[in-house]
Amino acid sequence: MAFDYDKWIRPGKLPHIWCPGCGHGIVMKGLIRAFETLQLKKENTALVSGIGCASRLPGYIDCCTLHTAHGRAAAFATGVKMAKPEMDVILVGGDGDGTAIGGNHFIHACRRNINMTYIIINNYIYGMTGGQFSPCTPTGHKASTTPYGNPDPGFDIAKLAIGAGATFVARGTAYHANQIDKLIVEAIQHKGFSVVEILDDCPTTYGRRNKYKSVIEMMNRLKEVAVPVKAAEKMSAEQLEGKVLTGILYKEVKPDYTSEYAKVIERAQAAK
Amino acid sequence: MEKTLPKIEIIEKYCKGCHVCVEFCPKDVLEMKGFYASVKNLEACIKCMQCELRCPDFAIKVITE
Numbered sequence: 278m279a280f281d282y283d284k285w286i287r288p289g290k291l292p293h294i295w296c297p298g299c300g301h302g303i304v305m306k307g308l309i310r311a312f313e314t315l316q317l318k319k320e321n322t323a324l325v326s327g328i329g330c331a332s333r334l335p336g337y338i339d340c341c342t343l344h345t346a347h348g349r350a351a352a353f354a355t356g357v358k359m360a361k362p363e364m365d366v367i368l369v370g371g372d373g374d375g376t377a378i379g380g381n382h383f384i385h386a387c388r389r390n391i392n393m394t395y396i397i398i399n400n401y402i403y404g405m406t407g408g409q410f411s412p413c414t415p416t417g418h419k420a421s422t423t424p425y426g427n428p429d430p431g432f433d434i435a436k437l438a439i440g441a442g443a444t445f446v447a448r449g450t451a452y453h454a455n456q457i458d459k460l461i462v463e464a465i466q467h468k469g470f471s472v473v474e475i476l477d478d479c480p481t482t483y484g485r486r487n488k489y490k491s492v493i494e495m496m497n498r499l500k501e502v503a504v505p506v507k508a509a510e511k512m513s514a515e516q517l518e519g520k521v522l523t524g525i526l527y528k529e530v531k532p533d534y535t536s537e538y539a540k541v542i543e544r545a546q547a548a549k
Numbered sequence: 550m551e552k553t554l555p556k557i558e559i560i561e562k563y564c565k566g567c568h569v570c571v572e573f574c575p576k577d578v579l580e581m582k583g584f585y586a587s588v589k590n591l592e593a594c595i596k597c598m599q600c601e602l603r604c605p606d607f608a609i610k611v612i613t614e
């Protein structure tokens with residue numbers, strides 16, 4: 278049966294502002310399917326973002342939403358979770374928002390292992406502002422600010438998250454649409470800070486400059502580079518050259534921040 | 550047993566003409582007609598839902614029983 282997305286979309290908000298073929302809409306649909314699978318309550322679900330094309334996503338969703346300052350989704354979301362630990366708090370944003378201006382907030386949310394889910398949509402570029410390179414733009418690729426090729430190496434968001442202390446880390450792609458909701462469901466169910474990176478296209482500012490002739494070419498690139506973790510176990514280093522692992526990359530059980538903080542409150546009150 | 554066909558609905562006011570549904574349909578059911586996606590050969594549809602899942606614009610629905 279056709280999936281009923283309307284239940285989670287604010288009336289009158291479609292069509293959305295994203296460009297033709299921009300995968301942000303595919304991610305939004307995955308997020309809605311995950312909310313529905315988990316039967317989340319609108320009044321108990323907070324969706325928090327920073328600034329960017331990806332960060333426009335919460336504006337379309339009918340739940341408690343917070344569109345904040347560039348790179349600050351993690352800071353605002355932490356505030357929400359501390360004040361209302363019973364809420365399901367989900368962050369969403371782009372690679373620029375999360376790893377450049379918001380990089381510091383990102384690593385500290387990971388370090389605290391605060392029980393929230395962060396969906397980071399990586400299209401390798403600052404889409405909204407016209408295609409400046411981000412910390413995720415691959416070496417040699419072109420952006421409006423690196424017309425002769427980017428000299429910097431790009432971040433591996435998943436490794437960054439694991440290194441900083443996130444206890445659930447997964448990766449999917451906009452091409453592999455039916456996996457997106459499944460990864461998000463597991464991430465929300467995990468008690469601790471969960472990071473789900475979704476590789477995406479930005480045909481308008483990244484594709485054009487990097488000689489992708491169409492949205493379809495960009496989607497095919499996502500299809501080709503992705504290797505599920507299970508399949509990768511049987512592949513040699515050469516076969517994995519230039520590939521990106523997808524699926525659940527890391528999972529660990531560790532005390533989460535709001536539970537630990539509740540103990541601090543208890544100790545402080547006992548000491549009175 | 551006769552195969553039941555789905556109803557494929559394309560919401561033109563949402564469709565941005567990106568070709569994604571058309572290109573990734575495994576059975577070549579869809580085509581671009583002018584700016585919008587359109588159904589070319591409904592009989593071939595296997596109801597895999599790939600078009601509906603991948604449309605970034607909430608513009609295509611595969612309605613099955």
Ligand SMILES: Cc1ncc(C[n+]2csc(CCOP(=O)(O)OP(=O)(O)O)c2C)c(N)n1
Binds near residue numbers: 330331347370374
């Ligand atoms: C403090 C501040 N600095 C810079 C900007 C300009 N700005 C808006 S969005 C953006 C980058 C967004 O890139 P990303 O997070 O990757 O999202 P995308 O648009 O690619 O989805 C920048 C630099 C801003 N809004 N606020």
Ligand code: SF4
Binds near residue numbers: 482
């Ligand atoms: S500029 Fe890029 S990221 Fe922004 S809506 Fe267009 S395709 Fe998507």
Ligand code: SF4
Binds near residue numbers: 574576577596
């Ligand atoms: S449901 Fe599958 S076979 Fe049918 S039109 Fe969509 S992609 Fe093609």
Ligand code: SF4
Binds near residue numbers: 564566586603
């Ligand atoms: S994928 Fe959606 S927006 Fe793109 S052509 Fe098909 S129906 Fe239109």
Ligand SMILES: [Mg+2]
Binds near residue numbers: 398401402411
């Ligand atoms: Mg980006």
